[in-house]
Amino acid sequence: AQSVAQPEDQVNVAEGNPLTVKCTYSVSGNPYLFWYVQYPNRGLQFLLKYITGDNLVKGSYGFEAEFNKSQTSFHLKKPSALVSDSALYFCAVRGFSGGYNKLIFGAGTRLAVHP
């Protein structure tokens, strides 16, 4: 069965510092990986995805993520954090399981960027 793990419930970063939000996955076959963000009192928004090709993918709002097949990881990164980046971040994986290829989300990581 497919699964996603986000080992950190919360990540605290000072504004201007680099940030990393961790994600590891388990899936049969090729993984298709996504990051979504949920700002306070707003719906979930798509940030970026990895399907194939370059292991470093760039997305919205200056975020990027690196696919590492050997470590089964897809960590989200940003070189310089902004206070406005504070939100709930979800990693998701789509893989073939039980005849379907549904999208499964991790438990989420709350990012707090302090001035």
Place this chain on the structure above:
Amino acid sequence: GAGVSQSPSNKVTEKGKDVELRCDPISGHTALYWYRQSLGQGLEFLIYFQGNSAPDKSGLPSDRFSAERTGGSVSTLTIQRTQQEDSAVYLCASSLGGYSPLHFGNGTRLTVT
């Protein structure tokens, strides 16, 4: 353009009553998902519709939960004999299918008293 629309935005019901939650996906989107989110926590997969294929119901927590998608468009999630543990935000999302990103609605906040 119009996004995914969910109604009602809030629903308060008494334990034991039935509720229906509605989702209007983006026009032309063939894939539709229902998820449940409790108290700002993770997203729990409930059900997935893809075109005319049989839906993936593997995430429905009990037989009190059911969903249908009429004409490949509007979807209704029904919870029968609601329990307090059903209280959560129910999120609907649609996409063009394949590996296209999901577009989420703003959710229905269900409170069972």
